[in-house]
Amino acid sequence: MAEILWMLTVGVVATIAMDLWSFLQKRFLGIGSLDYALVGRWLLHMPSGKFAHDNIFTAPACSREREVGWLAHYAIGVLFAALLLLVAGPVWARDPSLPAAIATGIATVAAPFFVLQPAFGMGIAASKTPRPMAARLRSLAVHGVFGLGLYAGALLAKDLL
Template identity: 55%
Template sequence: MPAWICTVLIGIGATLAMDAWGVLRRRLFGVPAPDYALVGRWLGHMPRGRFRHDAIARSRAVRGERMLGWSMHYLTGVLFAALVPLVWGLAWLRHPTPGPALLVGVVTVAAPFLLMQPGMGAGIAASRTPRPAIARVHSLLNHLAFGAGLYLSALLLQAFSSV
């Protein structure tokens, strides 16, 4: 199987793992899952020249924002998954190890901290939220779940195909 297909499948699997963690977290701890419609709203305003909002939830809704947000969520997962073979080589796809996957999970938390949260009105690393430290921990745990999903998805792909 070509490396790019493996990467796409691993990225989708890792993003599914992150979403499964969100469902589990909501059921066990009452923590709401991320609202990817708001990500779509943020992105939907960009072609109109608006990149930053005081509070994205109070910004005007954008047609198709839920689909746009969820699509970008999975596309981002695939792009982040590509970091592993780009940095550690294609051999990682054949012999996955947890270290690179978890490191990518941790490093990619920079995207919400430095790009999404400020653009959506939450400030750098959720500094404008009511409980920034809790928000940061949840972001980190979400991205660790993504990293674990990278590793587990690569293992599953390796088990069921000849990478």
């Protein structure tokens, strides 16, 4: 039970850090981020056998896609925290270090590069977008912030649990 609470705490804190970063970028720099309704749309099309889209923006909208997308966003954050616990082990959870958290955060960029972006019709690592390098750098930055959030969440969990 303690491991589940740890994963929930760390994953949610890390995902909140990611969302805060995205909010601040949009607010102060005018840089938009992923609309999680699109994640929900993608997931909700899967039961009908549609796993990849030519363009997720033009795919038919689904009822409750925004809610499903946000729920998936946080569930994935918790799963990535579980991955960190699995790889780094309970010793790391008791004495978290920043490098392991940042490395995990950066490693999680594989998910959008090789799963989400291709499935959305954007190509591997956003290769089919108008500015692929900018998209890649934004993904790396937000996943780096996720790594910082993993570390902050691990420190919080260490003190709370």
